[in-house]
Amino acid sequence: MIKKNIVIVGSGLAALTVADKLSEHAQMNVIILTKSNKQHSNSVRAQGGIAAALENTDNWQAHFTDTIEAGCHINNPYTTQVLVEKGPAYIEKLITQGLSFDTNPDGKLLFGKEGAHLHRRILHAGGDRTGKVIMQFMMNRIENKVAIVEDQAVVDLIVADGHCVGVVACDSNDAHTTYAADNVILATGGCGGLFEVTSNDPTIVGDGIALAYHAGATLADLEFIQFHPTMLQVGGKAYGLVSEAVRGEGATLVNADGTRIMQTVHPLADLAPRDVVAREIHTQMLNGNQIYLDISMIDDFAVKFPTITSFCEKASINIDTGLIPVAPGAHFLMGGVKTNAVGQTSVKGLYAVGEVACTGVHGANRLASNSLLEGIVFGNLVANNIIKKAMQNNIKRQIPKHSPVRVSPIKVPSKQEIKQIMTTFAGIERTHEGLEKAKKWLEQFNVKENLQMHVMNCTKEQMEIIHMLTTAWLVVTSAQARKESRGGHYRKDYPFGDDKIWLNQSIIRSKEEDMAQSHSIAIGGSR
Template sequence: MMENEVIIVGSGIAALTTAYYLHEHKNVTIFTKRRKEESNSWLAQGGVAAAISIEDHWQCHFHDTIAAGCYHNDEKMVELLVREGPKRISEWMEEGLRFDTKKDGSLHFGREGGHGKRRILHAGGDQTGRTIVAFLLEKLAGRVRMVEDEYVMELLVEHGRCVGIKTKNRSGQIAFHYANTVVLAAGGCAGIYAFSSNSQAATGDGIALAYRAGAKIADMEFIQFHPTMLLANGKAVGLISEAVRGEGAVLVTEDGRKVMESVHPLRDLAPRDIVARAIHAEIQHGHRVYLDVSMIARFREQFPTIAKLCQAYEVDIDKGKIPIVPGAHFLMGGVHVNDHGQTSIQGLYAVGEVACTGVHGANRLASNSLLEGIVFGARAAEAIRRETASPVQLRKKTNDIHSNKKVVNDLPEISTIQTIMSTYVGIVRDEQGLQYAKKWFEQFPLSYFANSSLDHFSINEIAIMHMLLTGWLITTSALQRTESRGGHYRSDYPFERKQWKQRRIWRTKSELNVIA
């Protein structure tokens, strides 16, 4: 007998949306490796993009999404996103979710990079993610089982079907949890870079779990770098939302020169990949880059989270300039899924950033991430509700007590992985750097990590193995794409190849068999 009908791995907006639309129909348990609030969704300052205004239309949102994605998007999936998004958001507003309004009580729509219209809904100024997650947690309180501080170390697959998860807690205890359906909503992998906007929990666990289980993975080369991270003491310490530029802020060098003036017709509101590369080029030439916010009235009121962040790092916003640097932000690829979040493994779904739906193409349009979690979390729930459980023969599981001290001793520090990724697989890439990174990753027993039980390793050691697998996937995918498109920029192949607009690079763990 299965002890759960549905297990959800993760606690961000995609996980909670799936649970929201399932809990009245199925017995749902959510597992998260830290506290339930520790997710990228909780940190999300930006809003939700939706064509709700009478001056907007879903087709306008569709075209902006396709253009930002450099025409690598799955158009069917994009249409689902932009047409169903407003319906879901309207449902939640009727249930009590509140977005920021103007003085007359009408919704306030912001504008961000790549959007042709003001269509971004915000809550609490720059606390949209926290507001939505809190809303969903309140709705789910007492209705779903929530297991915190439990690390999912393996997806259990029997006869080609995912039947549960294996977990380890901080005391080292291993447990097996079975379910009719498992939903992977573990977030992205930007934490494997030195400069990142993400929660420290976002280190690619979900990608590695799916890969080890044999699921298809797509488009791992497409990593979005957010242009504006607060730079303090030589580190990226927090996100400066794109909404700040939407309200008129301008990127400038130390001498006041406008960075984006002649780079793109949309200037500071150009797509993120273009803005990030422009800033990166300035830094490479020895310049410091700032976000000039002097023209924004009531900055502290509009952006309270950012104001507190600046204050915490002694950045005086009254002087009008915030020091910034680009940082890894979002994975456009991930576990390949269909229009209801089903992966290539029966019984396993993936939603949110861990999934590759195809909606983002090669570069995500600003504020489409929360929307994706809402739309495809709801669609996954619809499909799961329709499922009828079929009997599965389960083998008795035992802990693997085998030990391989050599593997443990050879594991790198997390900071070393982050340095390799940022240096050789970052905003600008070339074959020489990618080949170096690939060889560096392949000095470790990746095939062992992908195909062996990891029971005898600590949570931190397993997390490092997952980072190595995910980093290798990004690197080898970037080597194979000999063009520049969106978040993937090759200085040795600086132009798009038109015939590659809809090409997808599929990867399965059998590819590791060629590695010694």
């Protein structure tokens, strides 16, 4: 057994932000566990940038309005304000610590614009390599201060007397290690890997959601899954994400005839919220139309977007034609493990931060480039809260011993089968009949019973599939429960009504009326 003050599960930006802050305090013994290697995270893949109201003509109130509008007015107003109001100061601190964002020839920060933003407030680093640049910066900051243990897939959270006191991890040789901890922080990302086409790293399959559910934590809003409108896709194969920043620079969505498809769909046309754009592309494709991004108006595309250019080269797409074939792909989970503003879950000692957490800041549809901001802001707040509590409480809890038991071989499907079911029945468009088919298919594998079996008897591969089945079942049952269409959750049998909230609604109405009621569908954990 390995004993630590803090165990962080995951190695994305939220995890590194927490670790960096905690490492400033000598009394904090912190370890990061990651199931593959430390470079496998969605944060590394982030192209678009970070949204923050740093420009003179912008302010946090405007950023708040855009975030609420994109979230279809069911965001948590308090945590949303925390995100956008505290965000600029945290970004400025990173800059003073040495993080470099893209600037113009005069050395002033460059601000881009993306979907549903009414101001240019997106900071980039290295063009479309923002996530990679920030992650390397953060890795350098925690080097020699925080241990990162790779090939450690956390397969169980250990709960004693209502308090999370550690984790069990499994490596590629199926060897299990128990880590005792005063606090455990989930920073495992979302669940994009439950679908056939996704922008997510292949390791992101919803483990954290399943772990939290099994530990008894409350979950919320799992039906809200954002499909990014523009994945570079050729012959049914996805080669990578084409950042929304491309449309922010003027690119338009067109069909094979060159006709723009978004102008009559939404007031913001090509820069409409992602759920709106994704559904329109999906509809066009169902009608047999291939959709392209027309980039012909963007000068020096390869210089501005080197990552996307490399994707095009791998897919044998010549960017000189000015057209990039695109299709929607699973991108971001707005819901997750329900937390307060400092990351605390309903289980004592268990925190969640980043995409795996549901603070309510994203509502039904995340605003572009708010995800990296979320990891930085709430990563700091989680760390601050843990430091504060550590100074007030020195209680040490004993970790219970795991006693392996004999079980019969478990029946599990392949990962690809799960992805096919979820894509077909719980993807961009959903119906009661389709969701019921998915639920029955998932339940044939005894999802709940598999959760109760002892993890010491399972291989790393088996546990990942069990986690996928569990999270898929939770998503499907959540989607069944929400009998309306809103944001990333679209029910063909409950289409948007006349009261759909558009982007010209006022912030006063948002606060006093639309945000007065919580629309969150919460699910209690299994313990």
